Amino acid sequence: MSGSSLKNSIGLVSPQTVVMREPLTLACGIMLSSHTLVFETYGQLNADNSNAILICHALSGSHHAAGFHEGDSSPGWWDSYIGPGKAIDSSRFFIVSLNNIGSCFGSSGPTSINPDTGEVWGASFPSLRARDWVESQRLLMEHLGIEVWAAVIGGSLGGMQAMRWSLEHPEKLLNAVVIASAMKLSAQNIAFNEIARRAIKSDPDYCDGDYLQQEKAPLHGLALARMLGHVTYLSDELMGQKFGRELRSGTFSTEKTQPIEFQIESYLNYQGDKFSDSFDANSYILITKMLDYFDLARQYQGNPVKAFGHAQCKFLVISFSSDWRFAPSRSREIVHALISAGKDVSYAAIESDMGHDAFLLPNNRYEDALASYLSRVADGLDASIQAEGDQT
Amino acid sequence: MSGSSLKNSIGLVSPQTVVMREPLTLACGIMLSSHTLVFETYGQLNADNSNAILICHALSGSHHAAGFHEGDSSPGWWDSYIGPGKAIDSSRFFIVSLNNIGSCFGSSGPTSINPDTGEVWGASFPSLRARDWVESQRLLMEHLGIEVWAAVIGGSLGGMQAMRWSLEHPEKLLNAVVIASAMKLSAQNIAFNEIARRAIKSDPDYCDGDYLQQEKAPLHGLALARMLGHVTYLSDELMGQKFGRELRSGTFSTEKTQPIEFQIESYLNYQGDKFSDSFDANSYILITKMLDYFDLARQYQGNPVKAFGHAQCKFLVISFSSDWRFAPSRSREIVHALISAGKDVSYAAIESDMGHDAFLLPNNRYEDALASYLSRVADGLDASIQAEGDQT
Numbered sequence: 001m002s003g004s005s006l007k008n009s010i011g012l013v014s015p016q017t018v019v020m021r022e023p024l025t026l027a028c029g030i031m032l033s034s035h036t037l038v039f040e041t042y043g044q045l046n047a048d049n050s051n052a053i054l055i056c057h058a059l060s061g062s063h064h065a066a067g068f069h070e071g072d073s074s075p076g077w078w079d080s081y082i083g084p085g086k087a088i089d090s091s092r093f094f095i096v097s098l099n100n101i102g103s104c105f106g107s108s109g110p111t112s113i114n115p116d117t118g119e120v121w122g123a124s125f126p127s128l129r130a131r132d133w134v135e136s137q138r139l140l141m142e143h144l145g146i147e148v149w150a151a152v153i154g155g156s157l158g159g160m161q162a163m164r165w166s167l168e169h170p171e172k173l174l175n176a177v178v179i180a181s182a183m184k185l186s187a188q189n190i191a192f193n194e195i196a197r198r199a200i201k202s203d204p205d206y207c208d209g210d211y212l213q214q215e216k217a218p219l220h221g222l223a224l225a226r227m228l229g230h231v232t233y234l235s236d237e238l239m240g241q242k243f244g245r246e247l248r249s250g251t252f253s254t255e256k257t258q259p260i261e262f263q264i265e266s267y268l269n270y271q272g273d274k275f276s277d278s279f280d281a282n283s284y285i286l287i288t289k290m291l292d293y294f295d296l297a298r299q300y301q302g303n304p305v306k307a308f309g310h311a312q313c314k315f316l317v318i319s320f321s322s323d324w325r326f327a328p329s330r331s332r333e334i335v336h337a338l339i340s341a342g343k344d345v346s347y348a349a350i351e352s353d354m355g356h357d358a359f360l361l362p363n364n365r366y367e368d369a370l371a372s373y374l375s376r377v378a379d380g381l382d383a384s385i386q387a388e389g390d391q392t
Numbered sequence: 393m394s395g396s397s398l399k400n401s402i403g404l405v406s407p408q409t410v411v412m413r414e415p416l417t418l419a420c421g422i423m424l425s426s427h428t429l430v431f432e433t434y435g436q437l438n439a440d441n442s443n444a445i446l447i448c449h450a451l452s453g454s455h456h457a458a459g460f461h462e463g464d465s466s467p468g469w470w471d472s473y474i475g476p477g478k479a480i481d482s483s484r485f486f487i488v489s490l491n492n493i494g495s496c497f498g499s500s501g502p503t504s505i506n507p508d509t510g511e512v513w514g515a516s517f518p519s520l521r522a523r524d525w526v527e528s529q530r531l532l533m534e535h536l537g538i539e540v541w542a543a544v545i546g547g548s549l550g551g552m553q554a555m556r557w558s559l560e561h562p563e564k565l566l567n568a569v570v571i572a573s574a575m576k577l578s579a580q581n582i583a584f585n586e587i588a589r590r591a592i593k594s595d596p597d598y599c600d601g602d603y604l605q606q607e608k609a610p611l612h613g614l615a616l617a618r619m620l621g622h623v624t625y626l627s628d629e630l631m632g633q634k635f636g637r638e639l640r641s642g643t644f645s646t647e648k649t650q651p652i653e654f655q656i657e658s659y660l661n662y663q664g665d666k667f668s669d670s671f672d673a674n675s676y677i678l679i680t681k682m683l684d685y686f687d688l689a690r691q692y693q694g695n696p697v698k699a700f701g702h703a704q705c706k707f708l709v710i711s712f713s714s715d716w717r718f719a720p721s722r723s724r725e726i727v728h729a730l731i732s733a734g735k736d737v738s739y740a741a742i743e744s745d746m747g748h749d750a751f752l753l754p755n756n757r758y759e760d761a762l763a764s765y766l767s768r769v770a771d772g773l774d775a776s777i778q779a780e781g782d783q784t
Binding site: 184188190191203204224227228234239242252260264269289298 | 519576577578579580582583584586587590591594595596612613615616619620623626628631632634635636637644652654656657660661664681684685687690
């Protein structure tokens with residue numbers, strides 16, 4: 001299979017907006033009387049509405065997973081894997097990608113207006129769980145006239161949504177693709193998230209969460225949070241290869257007091273600043289808390305085998321060797337629980353030195369694993385349509 | 393060998409202060425016309441001044457390595473390993489532990505007065521390298537009338553000083569004990585340090601480093617830096633065992649909006665706040681930069697074998713299995729370079745789930761390795777004195 005660079009792009013795409021008028025009661029008990037979702041679709045829904053795939057984004061993702069927005073020079077965040085002839089093939093599937101509530105790219109969240117008060121939500125946007133995203137996605141599913149997802153796919157927090165779908169609405173998906181994910185965060189995972197949140201909250205421009213109302217933004221705190229996240233997304237090996245101990249400025253040899261700066265420092269500071277200009281601090285706090293709270297088996301007496309006993313779909317689990325945020329061992333826990341629960345599971349342990357970020361980046365083995373699995377899914381749908389056609 | 397808890401403590405100790413009047417030209421080219429060192433000693437110097445051991449502290453350490461200060465309920469930072477009958481045996485060795493320049497426990501550094509200006513140094517304290525600490529330690533050595541260290545011992549940055557001693561003054565030490573250390577930092581190590589520095593610098597109370605002059609302190613930034621450091625000192629396993637996903641407040645089951653806080657969050661916030669009350673932010677920046685800059689073989693064409701070719705002492709290298717800040721592989725690099733350079737090296741790879749912090753914590757295997765090595769050193773000194781006695 002050739003690299004994704006040889007394949008066609010989706011081309012220009014336009015986001016759509018829908019206001020969900022049906023009340024959504026969140027896990028925390030608060031009800032959203034209505035909520036807005038921004039989403040994109042790629043490919044065509046087939047005659048029996050059976051070829052729909054849901055893409056679930058992670059912490060900082062958006063609805064813009066593939067193709068180009070008018071005037072943009074770079075494509076959506078998962079363009080390497082979504083498109084005609086790509087692993088998630090838009091010539092065979094109808095692919096739905098939304099911005100989830102609580103995020104900051106147009107769907108209801110801390111930067112949007114609370115319809116009940118007319119004020120911006122800010123830090124008062126309610127606490128969320130992954131299941132709330134699933135429920136909101138289910139409303140979008142109804143809106144689009146889809147009864148069953150051919151697959152629900154996501155990496156990291158996206159994989160958690162795919163797993164939650166399999167337990168909450170087992171009859172509404174045929175396949176769950178769980179990439180670089182975990183059934184729950186470790187203490188270390190939570191620790192990094194907490195430091196990121198404290199970085200944001202101790203920025204004086206955070207204003208106890210009311211920065212939008214005061215026309216400020218905790219840019220320094222959010223940049224720090226992102227820098228820290230970034231280090232945990234990359235592998236030690238990759239950082240060594242990419243930056244090593246190369247200097248950006250200064251020198252060790254001159255006996256001068258000029259500042260010495262390593263390339264990795266400059267890179268991280270750039271990444272932090274770029275992110276803080278494009279993401280919302282309250283959303284970052286809210287979604288990292290979602291990650292911390294996620295515990296697949298909590299309501300199943302902490303037993304993941306019991307949890308997955310409720311699933312009816314097939315599973316593809318994918319991990320990356322150098323991912324230390326959600327290490328391969330965390331994926332193997334998922335696989336073992338699925339096997340013990342008697343489920344149909346495929347597991348692809350991909351060699352990669354790209355760390356957790358590997359799930360977003362081009363990788364032929366990963367592409368092959370995803371493409372061949374989903375190709376079988378598409379073949380199954382075609383056969384099923386064929387069979388129905390034969391009967392009528 | 394029994395655990396250290398069964399052994400005797402040094403008891404009450406008092407720090408001493410000495411002003412070094414000899415100018416010290418730093419690696420950056422700046423000259424300190426004089427500098428102050430605070431130090432403690434444990435045990436007695438023998439007749440021929442041959443039983444002295446130098447203890448080198450790491451990032452946040454001080455001269456107070458063992459025993460108790462008047463009124464203190466907790467002992468020095470390495471009390472588990474220093475004392476009569478302990479691994480670093482004060483009944484056989486004369487143990488010298490100093491606060492290095494640039495730190496903040498009484499020796500010249502950002503919180504002390506620049507004698508040339510009469511003003512507090514603050515952020516203007518010159519940039520330091522590990523070799524500057526070694527030179528300052530050499531002045532203390534002369535002051536104490538010591539010609540050769542029986543051993544120079546340190547963990548982490550302390551181990552870097554021990555290695556630097558072996559190259560800069562090969563004739564002045566018989567043994568170097570290098571614990572949980574590395575020949576240079578990786579890009580990931582530097583990345584974490586840079587995030588910590590940026591956390592401090594983006595605290596408005598940092599005042600571009602002039603916070604002391606303005607009677608402020610970047611407590612939030614320094615706390616963040618420490619929280620981050622702390623996560624990298626602990627292993628994922630240990631954090632899992634110690635905290636897991638236990639909650640400190642709130643509950644997942646009540647459908648209430650009360651905040652949910654994990655134990656690990658509370659613990660880290662406590663550690664961060666405690667540290668920022670006792671350490672200086674400019675010192676933290678200065679010493680993390682020292683760590684980043686350290687590169688054992690830089691002036692030896694980047695060849696550690698060539699570097700260690702200059703050493704004359706014996707080496708003990710110790711690593712800890714769960715240390716991911718300076719992983720065992722980093723210690724093995726040291727060992728391999730020493731072997732290739734034809735040096736006498738012992739290596740103890742200790743099993744521990746305590747992460748990088750293991751070098752500070754009780755561990756029988758570690759204690760045995762250190763004690764048996766140093767016991768042979770002491771035996772050698774005794775035999776040498778005996779032989780001299782026989783000759784006269």
